[in-house]
Structure formats: C-alpha cells, structure tokens
Amino acid sequence: MITEKSVILQAGNKYIIHMKTYLKRTASAIVMAICSITAFCSCDNAGNDSGKARYIFVFIGDGMGAGHAAVTESYLSYQAGKLGGEELCFTQFPVLGTCTTYSADHHITCSSASGTAIACGEKTLNGYLGVNPDGERLKSIAYDLKEEGYNIGIMSSVPVNHATPASFYGHNTDREDYYNISMEIPESGFDLFGGSGFLQYSGKDGDKTPTPEVLESKGYNVCFGAEEFRQEMDSSEHIVFIQPSGKAENAGNYEVEKPDEEDSRLAEMLQMGIDFLGDDEPFFIMCEGGEIDWAAHDNMTMPMIDAVLRFNEAVETAYHFYLEHPSETLIIVTADHETGGITLGSNGTSTIYWDELVKAYEGGAVPATREEKRNLNDKVCIGWTTDNHTGAPVPLYAIGKGAEKFAGRMDNTDIKGKILN
Numbered sequence: 001m002i003t004e005k006s007v008i009l010q011a012g013n014k015y016i017i018h019m020k021t022y023l024k025r026t027a028s029a030i031v032m033a034i035c036s037i038t039a040f041c042s043c044d045n046a047g048n049d050s051g052k053a054r055y056i057f058v059f060i061g062d063g064m065g066a067g068h069a070a071v072t073e074s075y076l077s078y079q080a081g082k083l084g085g086e087e088l089c090f091t092q093f094p095v096l097g098t099c100t101t102y103s104a105d106h107h108i109t110c111s112s113a114s115g116t117a118i119a120c121g122e123k124t125l126n127g128y129l130g131v132n133p134d135g136e137r138l139k140s141i142a143y144d145l146k147e148e149g150y151n152i153g154i155m156s157s158v159p160v161n162h163a164t165p166a167s168f169y170g171h172n173t174d175r176e177d178y179y180n181i182s183m184e185i186p187e188s189g190f191d192l193f194g195g196s197g198f199l200q201y202s203g204k205d206g207d208k209t210p211t212p213e214v215l216e217s218k219g220y221n222v223c224f225g226a227e228e229f230r231q232e233m234d235s236s237e238h239i240v241f242i243q244p245s246g247k248a249e250n251a252g253n254y255e256v257e258k259p260d261e262e263d264s265r266l267a268e269m270l271q272m273g274i275d276f277l278g279d280d281e282p283f284f285i286m287c288e289g290g291e292i293d294w295a296a297h298d299n300m301t302m303p304m305i306d307a308v309l310r311f312n313e314a315v316e317t318a319y320h321f322y323l324e325h326p327s328e329t330l331i332i333v334t335a336d337h338e339t340g341g342i343t344l345g346s347n348g349t350s351t352i353y354w355d356e357l358v359k360a361y362e363g364g365a366v367p368a369t370r371e372e373k374r375n376l377n378d379k380v381c382i383g384w385t386t387d388n389h390t391g392a393p394v395p396l397y398a399i400g401k402g403a404e405k406f407a408g409r410m411d412n413t414d415i416k417g418k419i420l421n
C-alpha cells in the first residue's frame with residue numbers, strides 16, 4: 001500500500017534526480033555534438049560493422065500511454081509548486097514515435113500479443129505468446145541477438161514468467177501456462193533474468209518441482225535479493241534475480257499493494273543486471289515496468305504515478321550508462337498498449353485537484369471499491385474511461401545509436417526490424 005509520505009519522498013528523490021538529469025543532459029548534448037563530429041570524420045568506434053548499437057535497452061512500460069506520462073509529469077510539477085514543466089527522463093529523449101498496438105484478432109491487444117509483436121515482429125492472437133496465430137513458434141529479437149554474440153538480459157518489476165518478459169523467451173498458446181513458460185528460461189540460453197518471482201511456482205496444481213530448483217538443475221543460479229546476487233554474480237554464468245518477497249507463491253502481488261522493504265526497486269535490479277553483463281561484450285536488455293498496467297487496471301491514480309516513477313528511475317539508470325557509451329548505446333522506451341484510457345483532466349474542468357488526490361492516499365489509505373475510486377478520480381478530475389486496455393497508440397521515445405529510425409508513425413511489429421537493421 002502506498003503512503004503519501006512515500007509518494008512525496010519518492011517525488012523528492014525524483015526531483016533531485018531530475019535536476020541531475022538536466023545537468024547530465026547538458027553534458028550529453030556536448031558529448032553528442034562531439035560524437036557527430038567524430039562520426040563525420042569516419043571515426044565511429046561502435047565496434048560493430050552492421051551499424052547496430054552495441055548496447056541495446058528496450059524499456060516497456062506495461063500499459064503506459066501518453067496520458068500516464070502526462071499525469072505523472074503534472075504530479076511532479078505540482079510537487080514543485082508549478083502548473084507544468086517537470087519532465088520524466090524518457091520524455092526528454094530527442095526522438096519521438098508513435099506505435100499502433102492492435103492484435104491479430106482484436107482492436108485492443110493483451111500484453112502477450114503485443115509483447116510478441118514487439119519481440120518477434122509479428123501480430124498474434126490475444127493470449128498467445130511467442131507463437132503466430134497458427135501456434136507456430138516465432139523467433140524473438142533476443143534469440144536473434146544472442147546468435148550475433150550479444151548477452152541477453154530479461155527483467156521485470158513483476159514475475160519473470162508474466163506476459164511481457166515471457167514474450168522475449170517463451171512460446172505458448174496460453175500466456176497463463178506459467179510453469180511451462182518458466183521451463184523455457186534455461187532452454188533460451190539467455191544470460192540474465194530478473195523479476196519479482198514466478199507465477200505457478202510449483203506448477204498449476206502445486207505438485208511440480210519448484211521452479212528455482214528446476215532452473216538451478218539446468219545451470220541457472222537463482223538468487224533471492226540483491227545481497228545474494230552481488231555475492232554470486234562473479235561466479236555465475238547464468239543468473240536469475242528474484243525479489244526476497246518472491247520466494248514463494250505470492251509473486252503475483254504488486255508493489256503498490258504489498259510493498260516489501262527488502263525488495264529492490266526496478267532501477268537497482270537493472271543496475272545489478274548491467275554490472276553482471278558488463279560492457280566487454282555487447283548486450284540487449286529488456287526491462288519492463290509491469291505494475292503500471294496493474295495500477296491502471298485498478299484506476300488507482302497515485303499507485304500508477306508511483307509505478308511510472310519507479311520505471312523512470314530504471315530508465316535513468318540506462319541513461320547514465322548511455323552517457324558513458326553514447327556512440328554505442330540505443331535506448332528505446334515504449335509501451336505494449338495503453339491501459340485505463342487515462343486523461344489529465346475530465347468533467348469539463350481545467351484544474352486537477354492534486355491536494356485532494358494526495359490527501360486521499362494519506363496514511364496508506366486507498367479507495368477500496370470501484371465506486372470509491374471512480375468518485376475520487378471524478379472529484380480531482382483525472383479521467384479514466386475503462387478498467388481494461390485501450391487501442392490508443394502508444395508513444396515511443398528513443399535516444400542513442402540508430403534512434404532516428406524510430407521517429408514518426410509505426411506499428412509495434414516494426415520495432416524489431418528497426419533495432420536489428
């Protein structure tokens with residue numbers, strides 16, 4: 001459960017980080033200018049003949065449309081005593097595109113069909129994962145890049161076998177066949193996995209060998225928490241990070257409902273992943289902020305904002321890496337679909353009543369029923385049109401090597417080809 005204090009603390013931190021970003025960005029502009037000059041002099045040292053970025057980050061804010069970013073930035077501005085103008089890290093990226101997200105059988109996609117579209121470059125049916133509408137296996141970009149010598153990391157703030165991360169390694173006509181999806185982790189040969197835990201930890205009926213045991217038997221070191229991960233990463237070839245709270249069947253809980261002090265934030269998880277993979281060899285990291293979608297399904301405005309801020313922190317981590325390797329790094333931030341149909345403003349008004357919204361979540365209070373949530377959102381003038389996904393196109397933000405290919409309109413199935421070519 002999120003408290004006002006934690007939200008304010010977080011926003012305070014974000015503001016400091018934001019100021020740092022601003023300073024970094026100034027440095028970055030200079031670095032980029034130097035890079036353009038060196039590139040012009042044919043001194044591109046990317047170390048990759050294909051012209052592809054050596055370090056690739058794909059961030060997926062599950063359910064995060066333009067509205068979620070706008071509401072979060074309005075909240076940050078409110079915290080800073082302004083009407084607007086505060087910015088997230090990724091909304092400042094120089095390249096902006098927009099992606100359509102429909103699936104092979106619906107106007108409105110689910111996370112496995114859109115995850116598959118992003119990862120594999122093909123549309124499939126809602127509920128399908130890493131397979132085409134005929135159930136035939138598709139090849140995700142992670143497999144393509146693995147073959148090209150990239151190290152692969154797949155990370156999420158929600159379970160490792162949930163739809164979005166699973167789209168990059170799994171193949172199943174049922175996205176909820178979680179146990180069997182987990183069994184594909186060692187088959188993938190990917191180097192790093194991270195998430196809150198495993199759904200169907202011991203199988204659908206709880207009678208199978210616990211997932212970590214299976215993974216350990218196949219050469220994947222499963223570490224519960226940052227301390228264990230840091231201790232064991234140097235001696236591990238393949239590693240799986242699981243939150244301390246993910247030791248059992250409760251991995252389905254999401255942070256805003258059940259925070260665990262011991263759990264690492266997504267940014268920390270990503271930093272561990274970057275440290276594990278290192279920069280000696282090229283890498284591809286997919287990093288998902290999964291609880292943005294869950295909070296948006298619930299139309300819970302403050303938890304949604306908290307989830308976007310956590311996701312933004314993770315992007316900051318990658319951005320810091322980019323500043324150290326500007327000519328070799330590509331960062332893409334997008335969403336698999338929009339959730340909730342959120343708008344900054346509703347009911348014909350021109351004001352958001354942030355004081356009231358923040359107060360409503362004070363002391364860990366959360367609106368419990370659908371009606372309470374609707375009344376609160378109505379009162380403060382945050383619009384939500386549905387408790388499901390919508391077909392609104394999602395923004396794509398990009399920076400770094402090859403980022404310019406992502407400008408303008410595209411479909412989610414175009415992303416894979418743009419990264420690879």
Ligand SMILES: [Zn+2]
Pocket residue numbers: 063111293294297339389
């Ligand atoms: Zn969803």
